[in-house]
Amino acid sequence: MSTSFRAIGVIDYKDWLNPKEFSYEPQDLRDNDVEIKIEACGICGSDIHAANGDWGEPYAPLAVGHEIVGTVTAVGPNARFKVGDRVGVGAQCDSCKSCKRCEKGNENNCKKQVGTYMGKYEATGKPSQGGYASHVRVNSEFAFKIPESMDSNFVAPLLCGGITAFRPMMTYGVKKGTKVGINGIGGIGHMAILFAKALGAEVTAISRNDKKKELALSLGADHYISTDEEDFATKYEDSLDLLINTASSFSETAIDSVLNLLAPYGQMIFITAPPITDKLTLTPFQMLFNNISVGGSVIGSPKDIEYMLEVAAKNDIKPMIETLDINEENVKTAWERMTKGDVKFRFVLTGYDKYFGN
Ligand SMILES: NC(=O)c1ccc[n+]([C@@H]2O[C@H](COP(=O)([O-])OP(=O)(O)OC[C@H]3O[C@@H](n4cnc5c(N)ncnc54)[C@H](OP(=O)(O)O)[C@@H]3O)[C@@H](O)[C@H]2O)c1
Ligand SMILES: [Zn+2]
Ligand SMILES: [Zn+2]
Structure with missing residues (x-):
């Protein structure tokens, strides 16, 4: 289990189009959590809003990315996956599980939810960091088994x-x-x-x-x-x-x-x-x-996401993607091109092993 994750993100919002590498100490691995070694991550329009300050400037450095696919590398004792499972994570990585909204299965509307990035863990006050990174740690209830027939690069954009x-x-x-x-x-x-x-x-x-x-x-x-x-x-x-x-x-x-x-x-x-x-x-x-x-309408609950993946697998739904190996230069290029609407239709960052090593 790693104590430091490497990521690429915004260091200074005024210079957001120059993303740089940084390291951060992840949230403790809690009983329900999984740690995931990332393999692919889609670039959502929200990544641009978050990186360019459209939604405020809550903290820096900030790694965005919430269309994550990877392999489980560590689990808490109550996690619902095992090491080696291929899973996906979308825009939400935790919720309180005790409010009326969570009890009704509307975790995506929980007022204490934690976003996969731009979120804050209540217990520790630690900010969440997204999928332009070597690893991510999330509540396993917000991680989803990827149907075998689906390719990681094509399934990533579906997660948000x-x-x-x-x-x-x-x-x-x-x-x-x-x-x-x-x-x-x-x-x-x-x-x-x-x-x-x-x-x-x-x-x-x-x-x-x-x-x-x-x-x-x-x-x-x-x-x-x-x-x-x-x-x-x-x-x-x-x-x-x-x-x-x-x-x-x-x-x-x-x-x-x-x-x-x-x-x-x-x-x-x-x-x-x-x-x-x-x-x-x-x-x-x-x-x-x-x-x-x-x-x-905002994203979907864990149950909705599981159903969506089922429908996508059954109907062989494949987004139209352009892959780019993750590194500072390519993240910059992707963000610049997205701002101009120059992508048909989703960038997916790949080549994580090449950049971050094992
Ligand atoms: N509610 C949620 O849960 C949720 C989840 C994820 C993302 N979002 C939000 O949904 C929106 C779309 O995300 P996306 O990933 O589809 O983004 P995207 O790939 O950048 O697409 C946005 C589309 O908006 C249109 N558009 C209108 N005015 C524009 C402008 N000034 N600049 C660029 N595009 C403009 C363009 O379509 P045309 O060229 O066809 O007009 C463009 O293709 C974003 O605001 C994102 O933050 C919401
Ligand atoms: Zn998104
Ligand atoms: Zn709640």
Whole structure:
């Protein structure tokens, strides 16, 4: 068992695009915990928000990364895995397990939850560090067995992006013929297309321009709407039952126009997590005259994640990825390219053994 983990992350938020290596002393291995030697980690849009200070600057150094796959290297006496198991970890690594929300199985809404990064362990006050690192230690209830048929690099993005895309579809009860729109075709948006198609939905991809049209259709989308098309909001009105908004900025997406795409009793669900000071302007008249509702959704509970992995394995859901070996230079490149929207559609960091050794 290691007493020091190596990681790559933000040393100074003002210079966030120059990530550097650092070492940190991990949280003690508690009775329920597992220690995982990391093999792959997806780069979620949230990594960028966290690293660039969109969500504040709680501590540095900060290693982000919460789409982790690796092998268990140490276990506490009550952990639910054994050394050698291949497991995955998403955006949450602990919860209180005693509040009303946890008791109901909504651990992802626990107010005392610990994020895989940007979290704090209550008992020790230690900050959590994510998956751009040699190892990670988490409560084993927030680690998940990876189905044998799934490749580590392809399954990594599902652990945050996949469940975030899938959970609103579970809540709505998407089934054959449900008309699902996905606004923002990035990492999560493209996974949402794959899951919605697997559930039999009629899928509309919605993007700021027509650059992603061919790719979205090749992923299975039935229709494509470009929001720079004049009159798109009236031309395609009433065409959706459920609209999942994954676009990482409000300012660049015409939210009130996009709402016009919902048929009566339709729902728009935000999964986007923009800078904490961002406000959303909505017109109540638009909502009431159309009987539409607007909500939000955050990742999924451990049970939801297990179900999502089952659905993904059964339907052979494979995100479109670009792999990069982990090192300071490649993390920088990935972050720069993501900021420009230059990735189809998820970066996955690999080559951990090469960089961190054994
Ligand atoms: N709720 C949750 O539990 C949860 C979990 C994970 C992530 N998130 C959040 O979900 C959002 C999407 O994450 P992601 O991993 O899919 O990110 P991503 O790969 O960067 O995709 C974001 C998409 O947003 C659209 N967009 C709109 N305005 C933009 C702008 N100014 N700059 C760049 N893109 C813009 C783009 O789609 P088009 O080019 O098609 O318009 C882009 O592909 C992020 O805010 C992330 O923090 C939430
Ligand atoms: Zn994420
Ligand atoms: Zn709780």
